[in-house]
Amino acid sequence: MQYFGCHLSASGGYRAMVKTAREIGADTFAFFTRNPRGSKAKQENPADAAEAMELLQQWQFGKLVAHGAYTMNLCTADPEARAFAASVLEDDLRRMAAIPGQYYNFHPGSHVGQGTETGIAQIADALKNALRHGYPVTVLLETMAGKGSEIGGNFRELQAIMDAVGRADVGVCLDTCHVYDGGYDIVNDLDGVLAEFDSVIGLDKLKALHVNDSKNPFSSHKDRHACLGDGSLGLETFRKIVQHPALQGRPLILETPNELPGYAKEIQLLRGFTNS
Secondary structure, X not given: OOEEEEEOOOOOOHHHHHHHHHHOOOOEEEEEOOOOOOOOOOOOOHHHHHHHHHHHXXXXXXXXXXXXXXXXXXXXXXXXXXXXXXXXXXXXHHHHOOOOOEEEEEOOOEOOXXXXXXXXXXXXXXXXXXXXXXXXXXXXXXXXXXXXXXXXOOHHHHHHHHHHHOOOOEXXXXXXXXXXXXXOOOOOOHHHHHHHHHHHOOHHHEEXXXXXXXXXXXXXXXXXXXXXXXXXXXXXXXHHHHHOHHHOOXXXXXXXXXXXXXXXXXXXXXXXXXXX
16 A cells, blocks of 8 residues: 655644645645745644644554755754754754654755765764654655755765664655656666665665656756656656555655645546556
């Protein structure tokens, strides 16, 4: 079994997101823990979170995939900005304790000239510090397209972070647009890409997928999402992903350029692949 959902607005709170997801045929969803382009977070509402957890159980949802702010760069060259990003990460994991057992996904960061090894070490240090509290959340490193000085453009960089952290509660969210733009040919060799992931990281660490087509050609090292079938990946790639035996049981999250009606259609499309 797989779980299908999309990115939803958190403005109305947890309960509202669960109900919206249900209305569009989703049984998982993603949301930003705070302003994705800033750092401001909503005031916490324990009652809302508790009601949402009841609905998630009642409607048999899969795990949710929260998303850290884009501005949270754990390996920036600015020490003050890096320390602030680390504090945001720590606060986000604390907030996730209100809806225990979910995933928290984030972009590893950009080393902005410091070098990959330094960036990996800084990301790992921030993660180890944030995870020391033992909050009931699994952290996911997102696969990136490898543009500029991004960390996570290849599987070995993600594994290096995980090795340095040395904890079981860290996994990976594979973004289909990012990996294709990053040079992993999931269109023509999905089996080969998954075999490489397994040999480098381990498929047991692949906890969730972002399901997005790409506006760019293979190995472009860019990051522009497209609706399913409107980009260089094509619908057949997503059918293979949905049906692949190594990818069962995971939440598949749409981050395509859509509004709710478009997401509902894409969720229906993905569900249809399970029976085709």
